[in-house]
Amino acid sequence: MAKSHLELTGVEMAFDTPKGPFIALDNVNLKIQKGGEFVSLIGHSGCGKSTVLNIVAGLLQASRGGGCVLDGHEVNSPGPPERAVVFQNHALMPWLTVYENVELAVRQVFRKSMTRQERKDWITHNLELVNMPTPPTSGQARFPGGDGAAGGIARALAMKPSVLLMDEPFGGALDALTRAHLQDSLMEIQQELNNTVIMITHDVDEAVLLSDRIIMMTNGPAATVGGEDLHIDLPRPRNRVALADDAKYVHYRQEVLSFLYEKQRKLESLNSRRGSSAKPEAPAARHSASA
Numbered sequence: 001m002a003k004s005h006l007e008l009t010g011v012e013m014a015f016d017t018p019k020g021p022f023i024a025l026d027n028v029n030l031k032i033q034k035g036g037e038f039v040s041l042i043g044h045s046g047c048g049k050s051t052v053l054n055i056v057a058g059l060l061q062a063s064r065g066g067g068c069v070l071d072g073h074e075v076n077s078p079g080p081p082e083r084a085v086v087f088q089n090h091a092l093m094p095w096l097t098v099y100e101n102v103e104l105a106v107r108q109v110f111r112k113s114m115t116r117q118e119r120k121d122w123i124t125h126n127l128e129l130v131n132m133p134t135p136p137t138s139g140q141a142r143f144p145g146g147d148g149a150a151g152g153i154a155r156a157l158a159m160k161p162s163v164l165l166m167d168e169p170f171g172g173a174l175d176a177l178t179r180a181h182l183q184d185s186l187m188e189i190q191q192e193l194n195n196t197v198i199m200i201t202h203d204v205d206e207a208v209l210l211s212d213r214i215i216m217m218t219n220g221p222a223a224t225v226g227g228e229d230l231h232i233d234l235p236r237p238r239n240r241v242a243l244a245d246d247a248k249y250v251h252y253r254q255e256v257l258s259f260l261y262e263k264q265r266k267l268e269s270l271n272s273r274r275g276s277s278a279k280p281e282a283p284a285a286r287h288s289a290s291a
């Protein structure tokens with residue numbers, strides 16, 4: 001059988017806490033067969049989405065299970081430019097401009113392979129991809145409007161990653177129009193570069209609009225991947241206005257909403273009934289969470 005592009009097998013993640021180990025993830029499996037797929041992870045707050053992403057990024061090591069294997073190699077350290085991360089709060093350095101933030105990453109990766117002028121053009125190109133004005137405003141302590149989100153994406157893209165990992169890239173205080181522009185830019189960029197994207201989101205419409213596949217996570221502790229992945233079979237390029245009343249789009253949206261707000265609730269009440277009659281497993285209490 002052909003090897004997967006990216007695979008997590010039976011991943012468990014236990015965090016040490018003063019009260020003993022806390023099992024955040026239990027038996028998480030994720031398989032991406034080939035590059036170029038846009039996969040979203042969706043689930044309630046605290047279920048373990050960032051933990052999964054950080055394992056793929058190599059920022060966390062799974063406590064048990066097969067860990068993360070990318071193109072046949074085990075991931076055990078952060079790996080730009082192969083994997084680049086857009087963090088939950090963009091994590092740009094506030095004492096630098098957006099341009100300088102991107103420059104720092106580009107210098108780190110392409111110091112030897114690009115001339116100074118090539119690097120400059122490359123930074124400008126990536127900022128333009130996310131509709132950032134160039135030269136960008138300088139010296140700000142904060143990044144206004146969508147600048148932080150756009151800058152975080154530009155910085156990650158500028159490393160030419162084969163896997164782009166995005167933790168709620170549009171989750172900050174973005175107005176609806178800026179968010180829509182950035183989502184459209186991201187779709188265009190991903191179509192052009194054909195890199196693999198794993199994106200965490202809380203937003204059902206964002207997940208359906210952008211993804212080829214949506215992976216729904218059950219609530220933690222001991223979160224896992226719940227049930228079947230949802231394959232989004234909508235032609236690209238996608239237009240949000242045209243899709244708003246497309247029957248397939250509406251169906252996918254319903255599926256995700258139903259998982260988040262109905263199936264999850266049923267699972268939780270089932271688990272709490274089971275939990276009240278079962279002895280908790282020492283040392284950390286676990287709740288079965290398979291769908």
Ligand SMILES: Nc1ncnc2c1ncn2[C@@H]1O[C@H](COP(=O)(O)OP(=O)(O)OP(=O)(O)O)[C@@H](O)[C@H]1O
Nearest residue numbers: 015017022024044045046047048049050051052220
């Ligand atoms: N370093 C840590 N030590 C102890 N517990 C942790 C640690 N990191 C995460 N957790 C716990 O693991 C669980 C999963 O956290 P995680 O940040 O992955 O959730 P999330 O789904 O990304 O949440 P959100 O949607 O709010 O960002 C949470 O209960 C969190 O409190």
Ligand SMILES: [Mg+2]
Nearest residue numbers: 049050088167
């Ligand atoms: Mg998170």
